Amino acid sequence: MGEKTDFLGSVLEGCVSLSRIMADGRRQMVGLLFPSDFIGRPMRPEAPFDAIAVSEVRLCIFSRSRFESLLHDTPALEQRLLEMTLDELDSAREWMVLLGRKTAKEKIASFFAIAARRLAAVRQVALEDGVSLDLPLTREDMADYLGLTIETVSRQISVLKKEKLIIMRDARHLTIPNYNALLEVAGDDSDGGMIA
Amino acid sequence: MGEKTDFLGSVLEGCVSLSRIMADGRRQMVGLLFPSDFIGRPMRPEAPFDAIAVSEVRLCIFSRSRFESLLHDTPALEQRLLEMTLDELDSAREWMVLLGRKTAKEKIASFFAIAARRLAAVRQVALEDGVSLDLPLTREDMADYLGLTIETVSRQISVLKKEKLIIMRDARHLTIPNYNALLEVAGDDSDGGMIA
DNA sequence: CGGCAGTTTGACCAACATCAAGTTGGGTGG
C-alpha cells in the first residue's frame, strides 16, 4: 500500500486513481485525479493509498524535498495547496455520502454526472445536455469507486439505458441527453453534490 | 445544509458531528470532531455540511474575517492548518474504505477501535487492553456514521458481546479487553486503519 | 479464425433493511 514515493506532482493529462486494497483483496477507490489535480502526500513520507494510472498519463513531477522547501518559502504556494486540499476534503466527504447512503442506481447516476462535470471542466467548456464522453474507468474500476460489484454496475447501467437517462454507443462511450434528469436520479437535491 | 457561519473555531471539550441530510431524510455523518479538531470551512463562506453538537461542547471561536487575515499573515499558522487538513483528508479516505467495503460487523468493530484510539489521544494516555470509555454517540448517530440502520448496529454490537470482543456495562459504556483482537475483526491489516 | 479481456445477463443467495413488538433505565410528578 502507498509506496514510499520521493516524488510529488500533478496530473497534466490522463487520469490517476487513489485506492486501498484490504488484506483479503477487497479494493476501494478513494479518489480519482484529473488534470490539474495534485498527486502525493506532502509532509509525510509514506503515502497512505496507492496511486495507479487509469489511462496513459503525463505528470509533472517534483522531488519531495525540493517541493517541501519551496512550499516552506512560498506562502502563496502553500495557500494554494491549502485551498486544493480543502476542496479535496469536501469532495471526499461528498463521496462518503454516496458510499454510505445511496442506492446502486443513484451511485451510477452520480458517477456519470460527476464524470461529465469533471470532463467539462478539463475541456473548459460548459456542461450542456447532450454531452458525450468516454468513461475513464472499466466496470471493475467503477465498481471499486462506488463500493459495488461489476455485475451490479453493469445491471444498473442497463437500467439507466432502458430509462433513456443515458445513451451508450459502446461500453465506454456515454451521452447524457438531460443532465438535470440524471441528477434527479442521482439523489442530489437540485444542484447535485459537488464532488471530486 | 451547512449554515452560513461567520465563525470558525476548534473543539475544546465534547464532540461535534459533521453530516449531510439528503432531500428524503437519509443522513450520513462525514466526520466526528474531538477536542483539538478544527471546525468550519476556511476560505469559503458556505459550509457544505452541518455541524451538530453530539454532547455538551466547549468551543474556541474566531470570527471568520479575523481568522482569515491572521492566516494570511502567519505562515506558521497556515502550515499548521494545512497539516491538519491533510490529516483530515487521509481520515476521510480511510472512512470511505469502511463505508464502501466493510461488513456491518467490521464497521462496528472499526468504530469502537477508532473511538478508543481518539479517546486515548484526548486523554493523552496509551491505548491498552482493558480500556473503558463512554461512547459519544447514540445508536442512531452510529448508524448514520457507519452507513447502517440502528437495528443492524444494535444486532452487531450484540454479536461482538457474545464473542467477548467487547464488554458493555450498559448501552453506552464500552470495555475492550483485547484491542488487537478487535482490530482483527475490524478488517484492518495489523496496524488498523489510522482514522479520524 | 481463435483467443481473451471486458462486459452483459440470468438464477440464486445472503446481508442488511424494514416492520413490529418488547425491554430497559432514567426522570417526573403524585
Place this chain on the structure above:
DNA sequence: CCACCCAACTTGATGTTGGTCAAACTGCCG
C-alpha cells in the same frame, strides 16, 4: 418512594437490494 412515562435500545419475523456463481456475448488483437 413508587408508579408511570418516554426515549433509547434490543430482538424477532419478513422483505429487498445487491452479491455470488455461472454462462454467454462483444470486440479487438494476433
